[in-house]
Amino acid sequence: MAHLVFVEITALGVQSIAYAKRQGHEVTLLRSPLYDFITPPAERAEAERLADRTLHAPDLQDVEVLRALLAEHGMGPGDVDAVLSTLSLCVLPAARLAERLGARGTPYEGAAAARDKGRCREILRAAGVPSLGFAVVSALPEALRAADTIGYPVVIKPVSGVGKAVTSIVADAAGLRAHFADAAEELRSMEPGLAAELDERYIVEELAVGELYSVEVAADGERFTPLVAVGRKMGRDNPVLELGCTVPSGLPAAEEAELGAYAAQVCRALGLGLGIFHVEVMRTARGFRLIETNPRISGGSLPDSVRLATDRSLFEILVDLFLGAPTPSGPLPWRRAASHTFLAAAHDTVVPADLAADWFEEFRPRLHSGFSRAVPGGRLRAMNGNFDPFGLIRVLDTDPDRAAEECARVRGDIEKRLGFPLTAVAERALTGAAAAESAAAQSGGH
Ligand SMILES: Nc1ncnc2c1ncn2[C@@H]1O[C@H](COP(=O)(O)OP(=O)(O)OP(=O)(O)O)[C@@H](O)[C@H]1O
Ligand SMILES: [Mg+2]
Known part of the structure; x- marks a missing residue:
């Protein structure tokens, strides 16, 4: 029997907890209300019912808090075989927690490189893997310069975006201006669990057509x-x-x-x-x-x-x-x-x-x-x-x-x-x- 720690869960991801239990494994589920907006109540309840225990934290991003929470329940390095997450917003803390516990997990550096869309394209460029023209920017003037270099139309999206948040295809400079003007409002009305992922950085990319x-x-x-x-x-x-x-x-x-x-x-x-x-x-x-x-x-x-x-x-x-x-x-x-x-x-x-x-x-x-x-x-x-x-x-x-x-x-x-x-x-x-x-x-x- 192995012990798996899941950092949050998605609606269909409950199937992975169900399978782990059918296989006779132990499951600890870490949850936070910050992500309730993603998983409907029935699936959340099912995940908690299936797991051997569910530990709640106000926030799942601080890995030291997660480590302390597990320690409070008698779990430390050596007690956990694997840490994983099916939710984009929680893959980084899951990877980090796995490292800290000496458990199996997605390598943190790899997950972090993928979650940063600019870093991801830099790595592909260095490795000679076909990719798209891009630049990482923080404000409109830089975005305008980047789009001039890449050539319109371009895509602009947060470097660590998920769920299509604040993502636009723009045909010209006016489109980029509108993107930044609308972004402020979209960020204000966004779920806090999602907003916490984003910073001021955007990636401007060549539009791939097909x-x-x-x-x-x-x-x-x-x-x-x-x-x-x-x-x-x-x-x-x-x-x-x-x-x-x-x-x-x-x-x-x-x-x-x-x-x-x-x-x-x-x-x-x-x-x-x-x-x-x-x-x-x-x-x-x-x-x-x-x-x-x-x-x-x-x-x-x-x-x-x-x-x-x-x-x-x-x-x-x-x-x-x-x-x-x-x-x-x-x-x-x-x-x-x-x-x-x-x-x-x-x-x-x-x-x-x-x-x-x-x-x-x-x-x-x-x-x-x-x-x-x-x-x-x-x-x-x-x-x-x-x-x-x-x-x-x-x-x-x-x-x-x-x-x-x-x-x-x-x-x-x-x-x-x-x-x-x-x-x-x-x-x-x-x-x-x-x-x-x-x-x-x-x-x-x-
Ligand atoms: N460079 C591009 N060229 C063409 N289309 C793009 C490009 N970048 C993004 N898109 C379009 O915008 C969508 C959202 O982009 P992306 O997948 O990077 O964002 P996301 O918010 O992480 O999405 P999700 O988390 O839902 O997968 C893509 O599915 C694609 O349709
Ligand atoms: Mg996507």
Whole structure:
């Protein structure tokens, strides 16, 4: 029996605690109300129920406080085998705590390099890994100079940003001015647990144009293995917004292998030696280019879609890795395709009061799974980042393009039923089987 310490937990991350308990391990969960906004109450309660003990702290960033808390409960170096976090905001204290306790953990330097988007790109540049033009800035005049050098359009985002906070694509100097003007207001209304991550530094980056993918890369201390590559749905009107995923990626095998090798190379260059890492990559006309490396497993709903597509749980692999197991030998073979799309309001909206309370049930027969929190007369916030969607729909199929297309059709019908615009998903070029079918149809073939 091993002893795992989890620093906070995400909704789906509860599956890793459940697995550790099924395997007979001891679990200590460290929690703070600062992160309540991320994990719904039911999942938080489930995590606490499953864990052998939950220790609460006002803040989880001060590792000395965490060490003292564990010591108070009789746990010191030698009593803990591994420390991990499934939450971006807590990966650094988890890595540091592991070091201090002499337990297994993601190497702190690697996690810190990944969490700093400027440092990450410096390391890639030094290692000769293809990346994007960038500069780290603290104020508007510097940002204007950087954008002139890089060339508009550019992306500007906090160096340690998460969840799409204060992130803009800007076409010109006026756009950069608006970014800084709006940032002040966005920072003021932000959750304190998120605001604490950000400082005055932004990264100005070359805009990568193409289709977005993500790869879960597993590392066991020696090997870096791309486990699964996924196609990501971006906002049509604001490509920064993330609207879902399709597993598998639909890329031809050779290209998917190239994408996986690139993501693994990024993790190796950063020194992310232990864990599962969520690497976001744009497929541009010049090749694959890193958008961001998250030094933790995928958040959101993707791990469930991966489980449905591969019959393997990323959370089980995660726990095994932290307890010394080797990475799987290669990408997880997929058995079927899964596609999910978030439901979010395009504008601040009130749900029509005359909508049936059980309106979502009409759509269930067309879905594998899904949910909606939109209730008649309820208010919905316009989607601005990861925390704003009010629902999710998921479709399974034998082919990824068909799964994504059916998901899009259901989403369109839901929009009609609700009677207000949902955040629109950008069209993706078809790949794989559907691309071949449509090419055949266009050339008059069958
Ligand atoms: N250089 C870039 N070129 C093109 N698009 C970009 C670039 N940087 C960011 N984006 C877009 O903005 C989104 C958010 O950027 P990024 O992933 O770095 O921020 P984040 O806030 O850490 O996101 P999250 O924590 O939700 O993964 C990306 O998913 C991508 O769609
Ligand atoms: Mg991201």
